[in-house]
Amino acid sequence: TQLLEQSPQFLSIQEGENLTVYCNSSSVFSSLQWYRQEPGEGPVLLVTVVTGGEVKKLKRLTFQFGDARKDSSLHITAAQPGDTGLYLCAGDPPGSEKLVFGKGTKLTVNP
């Protein structure tokens, strides 16, 4: 079973700070997705990365897929209270029909 380890599990920061969330595995993934989940709602896709070394930017969010396609990171610049939520990474193992989800990083941005 391929596992995705997310760190940190919890992160509480002040508005304006920068942060990075990591998603690591010892296995290769064909692609990796990042979702954000707000309380009482389902996860919503932020980005999909497919190519090793790929970097994607979504406003203040920067996503990177490791060269070996075993890890990914999410960097948020100048965090805002609206960024508060549970961030989940999900990997697509080669030849598998299901996504593997990390356990999530619960981010709280305090005003």
Added chain:
Amino acid sequence: DTAVSQTPKYLVTQMGNDKSIKCEQNLGHDTMYWYKQDSKKFLKIMFSYNNKELIINETVPNRFSPKSPDKAHLNLHINSLELGDSAVYFCASTRMGEGTDTQYFGPGTRLTVL
């Protein structure tokens, strides 16, 4: 218009009861899923259907039985509910079931077994 809808949103019931959760997607997707999210927020796949055909059946007690009357609907029936079944259950759909497809999640059904 809600893309993936689930009913009910909250379900509180006694141990031993049988209950169903319904899911509908209006996106025209071919593949639908049931996930279980535990109290620690870990999201784990339970079942996947593609065009009404069961594709993924994870190690789930056989008290859980999915049913897909058509490709827009995937219901989950749970028999003899146990305390450990308490969780949030999410339905999701994807266009074709491929790994790079976006998973569109429903709002979740919070099941509490007393």
